[in-house]
Amino acid sequence: MRSDDFDQVKSLPLFARMTEQSLDNLLQGALLQQFPVGVHLIHEGDPPDFLHVLIDGLVEIFTEQDGVEWGISLLAPVSTFILAAVVGDQRYLNSARTLKESRILLIPAQGVRTILGREIAFAQTVTSELASAYRGAVKKLKGYVARSSVERLANWILSEAQSAASGKHLVLPFDRATLASHIGTTRENLSRNLAHLTEHGVRIRGREIIIDRRDLLEAFARPQRFIDDPNS
Missing domain, CATH: 1.10.10.10 (Winged helix-like DNA-binding domain superfamily/Winged helix DNA-binding domain)
Known part of the structure; x- marks a missing residue:
């Protein structure tokens, strides 16, 4: 990762409370890539290799059932996906693709889990992200059943x-x-x-x-x- 990219990544809320040493360890092997429109980033049922962090662009989380696609959420910067699968080392429940040209940070999933066990500040931030995602899912469900x-x-x-x-x-x-x-x-x-x-x-x-x-x-x-x- 280039030094100017590294400086931008360090300023992201997800990493703001981490020590520099822990952040250096976390970002070993990380990639900051530009993706065109329509790229499938993850596929439902696959194991998580990376934690994806959307820096710029627009990403759609969706599922396909019986040949029909249904939208789950639309992600704007700065967002992580799919954090729960990475933390739990479980297969993706959804797929994701770019709807606009997007810049995405890919962090090796095993590194995320390793740092979670060592860096309290990072673990607290991840917990907050998971709580926010849960509340967002409940709100969307309430909208479906009540409207x-x-x-x-x-x-x-x-x-x-x-x-x-x-x-x-x-x-x-x-x-x-x-x-x-x-x-x-x-x-x-x-x-x-x-x-x-x-x-x-x-x-x-x-x-x-x-x-x-x-x-x-x-x-x-x-x-x-x-x-x-x-x-x-």
Whole structure:
């Protein structure tokens, strides 16, 4: 790994509390690589060889059942995947691929497990990451059981708009089929849901989604703190 890459990696929250010696040991054999769009990074059922840390880009975690793909999560920087499989030395439950050109740090899995037993600060950070991932999974499950697909779509739009510069205009970084799989519906039903939301303050223009009346959209979506708030 180049020295400037090493300096950037050291600044990541996952490693911020580690001693320099432990970090040096952890990153022995690590690779920082650039991947184009559409690269399958891990495959469901394979044993974990590396801990992946997304530095730049966008990664989709998904599963395939009976020839149909379903989205599990969309990862933005800086994110690890799939940490639980690496820590437990168990096979991947999901697959992952890049949705945008991505820069990813690959850390040998055995090295991660070795450092976990020696470096308390790193173990505490990993525990926090696992807890956050668990809470995220519970929130998503609550959204599935308590909401219709159009309500999930409305809340997804509100959530994504918060990180947009204008707060009301976003452009899908992937196709509609990918979005449909991540809100638990079909592409055909997604089109109907998008059309329905035009009655609740939303305008659709290709991959662009514009919120003209946030008050109407929020009244329909009814966002909940313990489902939609990333800090809860």
